[in-house]
Each structure stands twice: as structure tokens, then as C-alpha cells.
Amino acid sequence: MTTEKRNTWQKDAVRTELGNAKGFVSAQELHLNLKNAGSTIGLATVYRALADLASQNEADSLQSKDGELLYRACGTEHHHHLICRKCGKTVEIEAEKVEAWADEVAKEHGFTKPSHTIDIFGDCGNCS
């Protein structure tokens, strides 16, 4: 019996709220937002809904510097980060060439469904 899937107002609420959020949001923040808007949704449910969205590629996730998991509605854009070691300042960078390179390298070695992790660290101007 393949897992049956049901639609609930909770999942819709999370999806909608995630869409309304500008950038990345943590599960805790999202839960707070919903609560403040009058929702009675539970924290655990928010976590589960976000995990679901992520596994269905409706959301992207990344980790903030202090270990929180952040989500954003799955925009098309995929970018990487330049991060300051000292103050944590983060700059979003484009990496089209590198994306292509990564996919090519994977293919050369017979790997399929390539994905990658690329982050650059350094000391930013203020911290040097």
C-alpha cells in the first residue's frame, strides 16, 4: 500500500506563509508568524510540513551560522555564499561556470543527479 497523502489546512498554511516570507525563514519563525496571525498550528507540524515541502522540492533549505535550518520557497535561483569567518557577513554569489563544471565532473565519473556544496570563506573588509 503506497503511502496515502492527505491535504490539510496546516500544510497549506505553511506553504502560503513560506511563500509570503521574503528570504529564508526558520521553522520557529514561521511557526511564530502563523501563531501571531491567529493560527493554532503546532510547532511539530510546521517542522513536518517544511520537511515535506523540501523533500518535494517545493522549498530549499540551508543552515544559518548558528545552526538553524532555514527554508525558502523554492525559487528557481540557486546560488552560493561568500562568508566572513569573523563576523558571519554573507554575500550571495553567482556561479554559473562552476555549476556547469560541477555537473560535468559528475558526468565524467558516471555520477547522475549531481548536486553540490560550494562555499567560500574569508575575512571581509571590516574584519581584516
Place this chain on the structure above:
Amino acid sequence: MTTEKRNTWQKDAVRTELGNAKGFVSAQELHLNLKNAGSTIGLATVYRALADLASQNEADSLQSKDGELLYRACGTEHHHHLICRKCGKTVEIEAEKVEAWADEVAKEHGFTKPSHTIDIFGDCGNCS
């Protein structure tokens, strides 16, 4: 008065163990390794030593998917990995162009002492 710094066998032990580790290691792993090697070093001390090394640019840190903080010795020559999601098979890859690109991007944004993390994931031939 500027904070005085002292050398202890604990810091050396952490530095050495980090150097011996192949790739990235978590603080917990490192502590376990040291314990298994007969050291009586405390867990909190390992965390502090790693944080120190990171702040002195003797180590880089990044976050694993499951939220752990991972460290690796920096300054030594490094390569990158192509990793199979399923079986964990790892292929070492060259990335000179990308290395150069990373340094250039960092410089463009006023970042100094650039370092980076680049890993490619995929399903290898046997696992596809």
C-alpha cells in the same frame, strides 16, 4: 592589557589530531578519537580549542546536513570530493579553475585569506 595566551598540551593535542584527520571532523568525533587514544581531555576543551583554531585561521569550519559543526585543518594542500549519495564512494577531483575562481570572487568582494568548501554529490554508476 591584551589577552594573554597560553600553550597547553590540550591545544596541541587537538591541533595534532585535527591534522591527522583526513577530511572534516566534528568536535565530538575528535574528542572520541582523543579519548580512545588515551587522552583525558574534556569535551568542552575540545570545543574551545577548535573554536580557537578556527578564529586563528588554523582551521576551517562548516556545517553538515544534520547540523553538526565540522572542522578541518587548513593551510595544507587540499583537494575536493565527488561523493555518492547512496554508497558513499568518493572520488578525488582536481579543481584548479574553480580554486582560482573562488579566490577571485573573494577578492572582488574585499574578502582576504580566502578558503573554500567544494563538494559534489550524485548517484554513482553502480547506484543509479
Place this chain on the structure above:
DNA sequence: AAGCGTATTGACAATCATTATCAATAACGC
């Protein structure tokens, strides 16, 4: 070599995000 001031240690408590538990609820097919 001995003494001193204080940075550092380490055992343990505290914190905080996330996950597991499980009885109660509600979605979907009939």
C-alpha cells in the same frame, strides 16, 4: 627553584533547535 596572578581546564548544568511519542482528530474513499 619557588611564588604569584590569571588563563585554562573539565565535570556538569543549562540552552536550544529539532525529533520522537502517542492519544485524539480529521481527510478521503466508500
Place this chain on the structure above:
DNA sequence: GCGTTATTGATAATGATTGTCAATACGCTT
């Protein structure tokens, strides 16, 4: 509407990391 069962939500549990603080030991001076 009815029954099955995925889903919810309050709460406990987990696990990595940080804070606490008395005891220790590093580096300097004598």
C-alpha cells in the same frame, strides 16, 4: 454518514553546543 488511517499537537526526549565555576597549571618574576 462510516470506517480506516494519515495527520495533528502537546509534551517528552534527544543531541550538539555553550555557560558555570572551583581547581589547576602556564608563564613570568624573583
